[in-house]
Amino acid sequence: MNLKKNIATSEAGFIFNPSTGDSFSANPMAAEILMHIKQGISIEAIKKIVLEKYDVDASQLDRDWDDFTIQLKEGNLLEN
Amino acid sequence: MQKLRYEKPFIQKMNAGLMNKFGTRTEYEPVKQIDGVSVKSMIEKYGSPVFVISEQTIRRTYQNSVKAFKTRYPKVQFAWSYKTNYINAVCNIFHQEGSWAEVVSGFEYMKALGNGVPGNKIIFNGPEKTNEEILLAIENDSLIHIDHFDELYQLMELCDQTSKKPRVAIRVNMDTGIYPIWDRFGFNYENGSAWNALTKIAASGKMTLTGLHCHIGTYMLSSNAYAIAVNKLSDLAFNCKSQLNVTIQYLDLGGGFPSANTLRGAYLPASDTNPTIDDFAEAITSAVLNAGFKTDELPLLILETGRALIDDAGYLLGSVLANKRLSDGRRATIMDFGVNILFTSFWYEHKISPAQDFTHHTEDTVLYGPLCMNIDVVRETINLPLLNRGDQVVVHRVGAYNMTQWMQFIQMRPNVVLIDGNGQTHLIREKEDIKYIEQLEKMPTHLSTINLK
Numbered sequence: 001m002n003l004k005k006n007i008a009t010s011e012a013g014f015i016f017n018p019s020t021g022d023s024f025s026a027n028p029m030a031a032e033i034l035m036h037i038k039q040g041i042s043i044e045a046i047k048k049i050v051l052e053k054y055d056v057d058a059s060q061l062d063r064d065w066d067d068f069t070i071q072l073k074e075g076n077l078l079e080n
Numbered sequence: 081m082q083k084l085r086y087e088k089p090f091i092q093k094m095n096a097g098l099m100n101k102f103g104t105r106t107e108y109e110p111v112k113q114i115d116g117v118s119v120k121s122m123i124e125k126y127g128s129p130v131f132v133i134s135e136q137t138i139r140r141t142y143q144n145s146v147k148a149f150k151t152r153y154p155k156v157q158f159a160w161s162y163k164t165n166y167i168n169a170v171c172n173i174f175h176q177e178g179s180w181a182e183v184v185s186g187f188e189y190m191k192a193l194g195n196g197v198p199g200n201k202i203i204f205n206g207p208e209k210t211n212e213e214i215l216l217a218i219e220n221d222s223l224i225h226i227d228h229f230d231e232l233y234q235l236m237e238l239c240d241q242t243s244k245k246p247r248v249a250i251r252v253n254m255d256t257g258i259y260p261i262w263d264r265f266g267f268n269y270e271n272g273s274a275w276n277a278l279t280k281i282a283a284s285g286k287m288t289l290t291g292l293h294c295h296i297g298t299y300m301l302s303s304n305a306y307a308i309a310v311n312k313l314s315d316l317a318f319n320c321k322s323q324l325n326v327t328i329q330y331l332d333l334g335g336g337f338p339s340a341n342t343l344r345g346a347y348l349p350a351s352d353t354n355p356t357i358d359d360f361a362e363a364i365t366s367a368v369l370n371a372g373f374k375t376d377e378l379p380l381l382i383l384e385t386g387r388a389l390i391d392d393a394g395y396l397l398g399s400v401l402a403n404k405r406l407s408d409g410r411r412a413t414i415m416d417f418g419v420n421i422l423f424t425s426f427w428y429e430h431k432i433s434p435a436q437d438f439t440h441h442t443e444d445t446v447l448y449g450p451l452c453m454n455i456d457v458v459r460e461t462i463n464l465p466l467l468n469r470g471d472q473v474v475v476h477r478v479g480a481y482n483m484t485q486w487m488q489f490i491q492m493r494p495n496v497v498l499i500d501g502n503g504q505t506h507l508i509r510e511k512e513d514i515k516y517i518e519q520l521e522k523m524p525t526h527l528s529t530i531n532l533k
Contacts, residue, residue, distance in 0.1 A: 022093060
């Protein structure tokens, strides 16, 4: 899963897509995950970081990850 | 090391343009308890979903409503509208407070008798009354409200079978400026049917014409319509006095007062638009006092308010079954309660509060029930915090009509629990099981076995 190259993100959770002009706000969890994605960390490694740091089980995170992927696709933020 | 609190990742598109003048958030605080009893503990004890009724709220609402009328008019009587909620424990709270019973079927009539309501304090309304039911009502000296001419003639014939003279009223429908006019029940005022019925009753000599009844609509948003209704009923009462030599003992203005629920599609929340019980009391009592009755002939004022007295006292507690993302990107949340037990979700934008702590992030959500049927939509859109499977919610103001119009469809009906004035919970209607549902079914012998090997 790769974000489009030109997508701008901030630690505070602001996301901007210059090619469409759309902007988004992310909650802290989404902002952190996006930061990891931008750093090129693999999905499995990001999930591991989240599981170690946050109070969530793997099953819940998997479900939420799938939902998050749909949100990113819906927002036209992912590379095809 | 203690782990940090997790929240599912979520992004929200920011839209340019004018801000919503009504704001976007609906909930700021979770509702963790009702009358001091925790939501979690009630779900643990009674299951999910579960209806919860606050006795304290019923009594307080009833007393405030009675006060609104009695401080303005000397002779007031409330009659509990059974169809709004006829769970016996609920009815008996109203009866303990002094309310008579208003019933619209033989079934409800038997419930009222079973609850210990004296026959002469039962108002028998509705378009269907069997011969047996009418004879029982005559025997018990109940107030029979006649709905149509066929019932009037039915009653005249039945009077020959009994030595008792029934006490009757007619239901009158009329133009009060509210459209469409509710003209399917009762006799019309404007076209003379109501007067015609009154003259027939008086001429028969078989019945005691006691009162006049109307029920001009439901969820009425105009108090003035009731003043118009009072004027028209009063006109009939004066004509009864002058032309038929009958003194009308009571005017029954029915019900129809709204609760604080917001109707589907309403632009503004109900709290901003709906008249209060004091507004209705002022309009009705002023109209009766100014109608021209002599002081010693002021009629008893009867009110059959249902919804406005019980809606606030009812809650539905439920849990999240699942979340999903729809094809257009909207979030959908599936609850363990649906339109089968929350019939009023067809009419209202029910207020729904999470029952546990949540963050300030919210998302527009479609709220579905558990039924495998497309109609099962509790809220088309509601702004809710991010909920997970198993999270609990409280649906507010569900006391009216849900526990009577609920359907045993796909799922069975849940427990109903009463919280008394001391914070103790009581199971007042047990959840259904398959034995209960199937007890009335009969299996023909030739269908009693199957072989699908």
